[in-house]
Amino acid sequence: MxxxxxxxxxxxxxxxxxxxxxxxxxxxxxxxxxxxxxxxxxxxxxxxxxxxxxxxxxxxxxxxxxxxxxxxxxxxxxxxxxxxxxxxxxxxxxxxxxxxxxxxxxxxxxxxxxxxxxxxxxxxxxxxxxxxxxxxxxxxxxxxxxxxxxxxxxxxxxxxxxxxxxxxxxxxxxxxxxxxxxMTLTLPPHITAMTGMDAMTHATEAFTCMAKNPLSDAYASAAVKKISNNLLKVMENPKDAQGRLELAQASTMAGIAFSNSMVGLVHSLGHATGAICHLPHGLCMSLYLPYVLEYNLESIRQPLGELLLYLEGPDAYAATPVDRRAEAAISAIRKMRDALYKKCQLPRTLKETGKVTEDQLDRIAATALDDGSIMFNPKEVSLEDAKAVLRRAWA
Amino acid sequence: MIARVIKPVSLQARRLYVEVMFQVMGRALQGISEVDEKIREETRVLPKGFLFEMMVMPAGPNLIVEHQGEGRLRFLGSSAPRKVDLSIQFKHIAHAFLVLSFQEKTATSFANDRMVVDGDLGTAIRMTRVLNRLEAFILPKLVASRAVKEYPADLGLPEKLISAAKIYLKVATTFIETARAS
Known part of the structure; x- marks a missing residue:
């Protein structure tokens, strides 16, 4: 890779x-x-x-x-x-x-x-x-x-x-x-959560997809750390100006990272879902991220494992065996999504959105296959693969 | 002195290789669209008369194929009868050589920003899938694995051998037809 x-x-x-x-x-x-x-x-x-x-x-x-x-x-x-x-x-x-x-x-x-x-x-x-x-x-x-x-x-x-x-x-x-x-101090909680997870997805995909490079890695990992440290804090205390600034900087850093290393299947599925079901982009990112990481797991085990350091901090990273770090990174992202669901009911599955029907999944999969970002996904994606990820994300 | 002579020769050989590979690929695209239903599923959605080009910038070697309807492609050589609908362009002949000599996967070449798309990106992704399947069919598995992101797990040896033989036969036939016509 x-x-x-x-x-x-x-x-x-x-x-x-x-x-x-x-x-x-x-x-x-x-x-x-x-x-x-x-x-x-x-x-x-x-x-x-x-x-x-x-x-x-x-x-x-x-x-x-x-x-x-x-x-x-x-x-x-x-x-x-x-x-x-x-x-x-x-x-x-x-x-x-x-x-x-x-x-x-x-x-x-x-x-x-x-x-x-x-x-x-x-x-x-x-x-x-x-x-x-x-x-x-x-x-x-x-x-x-x-x-x-x-x-x-x-x-x-x-x-x-x-x-x-x-x-x-x-x-x-x-x-x-x-x-x-x-400029971000008055963002409502669910927008803060969605956009925070949008930036998290930009950074995570930039760090794990095909065009990753040392400079984009530096921006992406720093962005993941800032989001992990501040998103839930800001959800708890929306007037936390320093936390807001950290999130805004993380978003810019993730933007610099992904504009230089591109993104992958999370975005392909997200663009397709946005076009067909009119779900907000950030929500789609939050929704698909863990399922796509699981799909890509064996192709991205090493870089995803590295992200655990930025997601959970040095103690958790050191305490986790090398061969379990990638799974632990996915668990950390799931934990963050659960916390956001608790705080503002940010959906974690397609079913929870209430705006997607099961019969739309095939169309979403077919549309995602022609999305430009799929080229940079580390693992080849067939129509059946895309459908399988969507089924997992359904409920 | 020898180095000064050898270098231009090697550059010429590289250009010639890319030209020949474009000729082979163009004919093979026509061939695989006649023998493989999965390819036709991909290309059937293109408008009839759709022109696809692969080329080396700024005016290097190229190949042009036309969609004739029902998913069938026809190799038109290197000149288009009208403006092409989609062009995938290598920035330099060296980049085309890396891909066409299977040292770099098409997806990696995109990721390395060595290729640009002029036209609809979604269709470019579709045509890249077509190219990947073509390479999986006509190249030995060891070589094809270097050329595509993932060698198709469902492509068994009998299907590969029979289809490859048909495609190569069609490539040879079109070469002969071209030679006779000129």
Whole structure:
């Protein structure tokens, strides 16, 4: 499984910690940007998360020229076109995305249009189409899970053709990711749990799948440790700002890890389940993670065993025989899921979600087989294998 | 002096090997789509007239196959009658050589970022499964195990030998037909 070749790339400046938002004006001025536009969604605005960003900018004499707060959960080419028009009409010169995966992906796509010109975002779909840097772009994540602030991908739905368009380019990466504990402090418990497990899955798959490499391993293992140490603490005490910051950093680190080493079958099944049953991505990750690790076990025994150190700490690691560490790592993840179920009823099986029917499993398996991430799963997956994992995850 | 002469020759030999392997693979893809129902199950979902290409960037050797309907593929050589629908591209001839000489699995080559996909990623994954099954059929098990992530457990020796013989026969036939036509 270990490779003797790898690529690793992350040029995003990470600005993390107390009063991180107050660095935005300085960073914008460093790029000669004076007329920023905020792209966000109604939920973020209603939660009052725009105020600290706006006030941080205004205090430094920088006005936010325009705010677009109507990004839907599944953004579309029409939305991107509409926002690009506002950007141009208001003569903006930079973008600040504030939100979760959808707002960030939308902002990435808007940045393509306003930098490259035109109204048709679909012509930039695919890998490596962009050939030059885009407008100054900053991301302020408000969830601790997607890692979109450090990934070079955006997915936008083309509603006219009923397809999802993927955009891949290193030029989509923001100039800076601003991680401030104030932005995740009000996340509701079940979102905290789902997004935390999303980041845990990114890190675990990055550490165990085919394109793992020494640099992504370092980020992934550190992310697992931060999530293990802080997720349940934050669930217990949601106002724990330090714990929130640790989770947000873990999400970014897991994002850096998986964007350089890719993910595997958990994501293939998760993408398929999301598309067919409309379950949130983070929930799918939490749901499938132990079952896929069990499926992959004999191909990933060594790296999974190593993760026990970061999941359970040095004492448990030392007390566990080498040949039992991989199983113990899976048990640790199951234990964490049980605790989350107790705290906020985060489903552990497909049946517990109440939104999946048993007759959908075959379709989920068939869809998962054509998902891009299945290529990087360490073990070959046949249709029957995928169905077997789904049956185990059912109840 | 000798090294200066040998190096270009070895690079030329590598290019020639990749060109020949693309020719063989293209014909073998056509052959296996005629003899194996499992391959046809994979390719049947492609639109009729779908063009699939494997190539070396920027304009190196390539192979193009067309879906003719009912899962059957036809090798078109190295020129496409229209824009291809899906292209899997090796970044360099050295990367193509690693895969086509079975020193690196296709999945590993993807993981090592040596290949890029121009077109629908899901279809690329499907075509990779087709290529893997082809390799499992036409290569000796020891070599095929190096080329695919996991050698199919359900592929028995009799089925493999009979199918491989049919595929190689079809490859040879198309080579002869091409030679006669030119």
């Amino acid at each position: 270990s490779t003797n070749f790898y690529e690793f790339f992350c040029p995003v400046k990470v600005i993390a910690g107390q009063a991180a938002l107050e660095h935005i004006p300085y960073e914008l001025s460093g790029m000669a940007a004076k007329r920023p536009m905020i792209i966000t969604d109604k939920g973020v605005r209603a939660a009052g998360l725009l105020e600290p960003v706006i006030s941080a900018c205004e205090e430094s004499g920088l006005d936010i020229v325009s705010i677009y707060d109507d990004v839907p959960p599944d953004s579309s080419t029409q939305v991107v076109k509409a926002i690009a028009k506002v950007y141009r009409d208001e003569k903006c010169d930079s973008i600040i995305a504030i939100g979760g995966g959808s707002a960030i992906d939308t902002a990435k796509a808007v940045n393509i249009l306003v930098s490259e010109g035109g109204d048709d975002i679909s012509k930039y779909a695919g890998a490596g189409v962009l050939k030059r840097p885009l407008k100054p772009f900053f991301v302020v994540p408000t969830t601790a899970g997607t890692g979109s602030e450090v990934t070079s991908v955006a997915v936008i739905a083309d509603t006219e053709r009923s397809v999802k368009l993927a955009y891949t380019s290193s030029y989509l990466l923001p100039n800076a990711a601003i991680i401030d504990p104030r």
